[in-house]
Every structure is written in structure tokens, then in C-alpha cells.
Amino acid sequence: CNLETGRTHQIRVHFAHIGHPVVNDPFYGYRRMDFPIEGQALHSKSLDVKHPITGEEMHFEAPIPADFKACLEFAKTYREDKRK
Incomplete structure (x- = not known):
């Protein structure tokens, strides 16, 4: 998925505000990780x-x-690694 850049990036801002940023969002998300997904x-x-x-x-x-x-599986593995 490649989100169109809107005037206010509303969906990306709202998700980030509630603590659920969009994966691989370069502006409102976490630092880029090696997620196995483009965009x-x-x-x-x-x-x-x-x-x-x-x-x-x-x-x-x-x-x-x-x-x-694949991205969901990567996140699950990453989360489990962080718990160790």
C-alpha cells in the first residue's frame, strides 16, 4: 500500500496519535525497521x-x-525477541 500524500496526512496522523502508527511511515511512524514489505x-x-x-x-x-x-509474522517475532 502506498498512501497518497494528502494535505494533512489524516489517517497517518490519527493512527500515530492513538499509538498505532502505520508500519514504514517515514513521517509519523517508528524508525524504519527491516519489515519485509514495500511501502x-x-x-x-x-x-x-x-x-x-x-x-x-x-x-x-x-x-x-x-x-x-510476512510483515505481521516479522512483527510477532520481533515482539517475542523483545520479551526475552
């Missing part, structure tokens, strides 16, 4: 919206990409 790690597993014309509830799901899974 920033941001994924939406599911999305529920109302159709703008019919008002019908719509549900979308997206599988977690392989590089994102």
Missing part, C-alpha cells in the same frame, strides 16, 4: 457501506496479501 502496511480486511443510490447495504472483503502476512 506502508495498511490493509482493510472488510468494508461495509451503503450504496449511494439504492441505499442497499454492501459488504466487501479482501484477503490479507502475502507481503502483509
Whole structure:
């Protein structure tokens, strides 16, 4: 995922503010680590919206990409190493 640079980087600022910065975010995240992913790690597993014309509830799901899974596994291993 490569986030478009908006005027205020809102999603990145909000996540960092609540203590959950986006992985590999060069401005609001932690120092860059050797995460096995290109760009920033941001994924939406599911999305529920109302159709703008019919008002019908719509549900979308997206599988977690392989590089994102690798990033999660890396973070888990890193966390376990820090506990030792």
C-alpha cells in the first residue's frame, strides 16, 4: 500500500496519535525497521457501506496479501525477541 500524500496526512496522523502508527511511515511512524514489505502496511480486511443510490447495504472483503502476512509474522517475532 502506498498512501497518497494528502494535505494533512489524516489517517497517518490519527493512527500515530492513538499509538498505532502505520508500519514504514517515514513521517509519523517508528524508525524504519527491516519489515519485509514495500511501502506502508495498511490493509482493510472488510468494508461495509451503503450504496449511494439504492441505499442497499454492501459488504466487501479482501484477503490479507502475502507481503502483509510476512510483515505481521516479522512483527510477532520481533515482539517475542523483545520479551526475552
